[in-house]
Amino acid sequence: MDVWALWLIIAGVLFVVEMFTFTFYLLWLSIGALAGGVVAILFPDAIFLQVVVGSLVALGLTVFTKPLAARLRSSRGFKDTGTEIVGRQGLVVEPIVPGRYGQVKVGGDTWSATSTEALGKDQKVIVVKRGTTIIEVERWGDTY
Amino acid sequence: MQLAILGIIVVVVVVFIALTIKIVPQQRVGVVERLGKFNRLLTPGLNILIPVIDQVRTYHDLRIQQANVPPQTVITKDNVQVQIDTIIFYQVVGPEEATYGISDYVYGVRNISTATMRQIIGKLELDETLSGREKISSDIRLALDEATEKWGVRIERVEVIDIKPPLDIQEAMDKQMKAERSKRAIVLEAEAAKQDMILRAEGDKQSKILKAEGDKEARIRQAEGMRQAQELEALGQAKAIQAVAEAEKSRIQLISSAGLDERVLAYQSFDALTEISKGAANKVFLPSSAVETLGTLGAIAEVFKASKESK
Numbered sequence: 168m169d170v171w172a173l174w175l176i177i178a179g180v181l182f183v184v185e186m187f188t189f190t191f192y193l194l195w196l197s198i199g200a201l202a203g204g205v206v207a208i209l210f211p212d213a214i215f216l217q218v219v220v221g222s223l224v225a226l227g228l229t230v231f232t233k234p235l236a237a238r239l240r241s242s243r244g245f246k247d248t249g250t251e252i253v254g255r256q257g258l259v260v261e262p263i264v265p266g267r268y269g270q271v272k273v274g275g276d277t278w279s280a281t282s283t284e285a286l287g288k289d290q291k292v293i294v295v296k297r298g299t300t301i302i303e304v305e306r307w308g309d310t311y
Numbered sequence: 312m313q314l315a316i317l318g319i320i321v322v323v324v325v326v327f328i329a330l331t332i333k334i335v336p337q338q339r340v341g342v343v344e345r346l347g348k349f350n351r352l353l354t355p356g357l358n359i360l361i362p363v364i365d366q367v368r369t370y371h372d373l374r375i376q377q378a379n380v381p382p383q384t385v386i387t388k389d390n391v392q393v394q395i396d397t398i399i400f401y402q403v404v405g406p407e408e409a410t411y412g413i414s415d416y417v418y419g420v421r422n423i424s425t426a427t428m429r430q431i432i433g434k435l436e437l438d439e440t441l442s443g444r445e446k447i448s449s450d451i452r453l454a455l456d457e458a459t460e461k462w463g464v465r466i467e468r469v470e471v472i473d474i475k476p477p478l479d480i481q482e483a484m485d486k487q488m489k490a491e492r493s494k495r496a497i498v499l500e501a502e503a504a505k506q507d508m509i510l511r512a513e514g515d516k517q518s519k520i521l522k523a524e525g526d527k528e529a530r531i532r533q534a535e536g537m538r539q540a541q542e543l544e545a546l547g548q549a550k551a552i553q554a555v556a557e558a559e560k561s562r563i564q565l566i567s568s569a570g571l572d573e574r575v576l577a578y579q580s581f582d583a584l585t586e587i588s589k590g591a592a593n594k595v596f597l598p599s600s601a602v603e604t605l606g607t608l609g610a611i612a613e614v615f616k617a618s619k620e621s622k
Contacts, residue, residue, distance in 0.1 A: 189334065190329075191357065214313075218317050222321065232357065236356070261453075278456075299405045299408060
């Protein structure tokens with residue numbers, strides 16, 4: 168059995184495993200193995216060279232992943248609920264007194280909220296900032 | 312020897328590449344430490360790490376998670392022990408705080424929810440706990456938000472699945488319910504009886520009134536009839552008396568015109584005496600000087616005559 172065939176088999180197995188597990192780096196390794204195979208066709212005896220070339224190719228591809236990742240990152244993904252709460256309107260459920268938390272209903276959720284001014288019940292507010300569980304709101308529109 | 316070196320090279324390369332490229336699935340986030348210090352968050356998608364220097368500390372699931380709190384025994388304000396079964400929905404919002412702010416946030420969330428629940432239920436009466444779920448969740452929200460602000464975890468909602476009062480209390484509740492219902496039934500029955508009696512009395516009253524009216528009417532009519540009859544009778548009697556008197560008057564006139572003298576009177580008195588002797592009495596006294604009396608009678612007649620002539 169030729170050495171290049173062995174490389175090819177390794178590359179194929181890696182590629183199949185990659186398709187099943189989707190870890191991404193096995194793809195680079197399988198391409199590295201292919202490169203090793205190409206070297207093996209040219210120099211069937213220099214096993215050391217084959218391995219080094221294969222490793223170098225795989226490493227090079229890995230380094231090249233960074234710009235690729237940056238490009239992929241710019242594509243829109245799912246945002247979690249918290250990040251998009253800022254700028255939304257809400258309704259005061261429990262009156263807010265400065266220094267004490269009140270409650271504001273935004274969408275379907277009730278949030279604990281603070282504000283720089285006292286706000287009564289049923290006051291329309293807009294979310295300006297968000298901590299982990301507590302949001303900061305401002306008066307919005309006319310008072311009730 | 313050469314093979315060993317080759318093997319080592321291959322292994323190193325494979326491990327290096329494996330540690331460099333990290334794919335994070337959607338809604339998960341990794342916390343990266345660079346030499347033990349927090350560096351950045353791994354966002355979903357393709358990520359490049361520098362092996363050896365960078366290390367992923369933990370991964371967090373950003374989806375809303377549920378934790379079932381095992382049934383707790385809670386004491387209400389009116390000293391009833393109730394078994395309360397709650398479920399918590401929480402979400403990791405700040406992965407950084409969730410990693411460094413608290414050692415085990417799941418455990419923490421469970422404990423704080425249970426403790427807060429206890430506190431809130433302890434302020435309520437039993438009846439309020441069974442019906443006031445809105446209030447419970449609103450109170451719990453405030454207490455939990457203050458606590459979990461530093462944990463990077465937001466407790467979305469705490470839902471009370473089940474509140475089980477103890478068996479004897481439950482029985483008492485059943486009894487109360489039954490009593491309420493039977494009370495209603497009895498009251499309704501009493502109402503019905505009352506109505507029935509009232510209606511009967513009304514009927515009675517009306518019938519009596521009508522009867523009395525009838526009686527009165529009848530009596531009045533009867534009296535009217537009596538009065539008329541008596542009036543007629545009196546009239547008849549009056550007429551009869553008048554007729555009798557008229558006859559007497561004419562008789563006397565006839566007698567007087569016939570001329571009454573002593574002899575006729577004497578004769579008639581004798582007649583009367585015989586009539587008397589025929590009576591049932593045993594003894595009859597006859598006056599010895601009957602003739603003399605008759606003589607006196609004659610004298611009286613003379614006096615009458617004289618008085619008539621003087622007129």
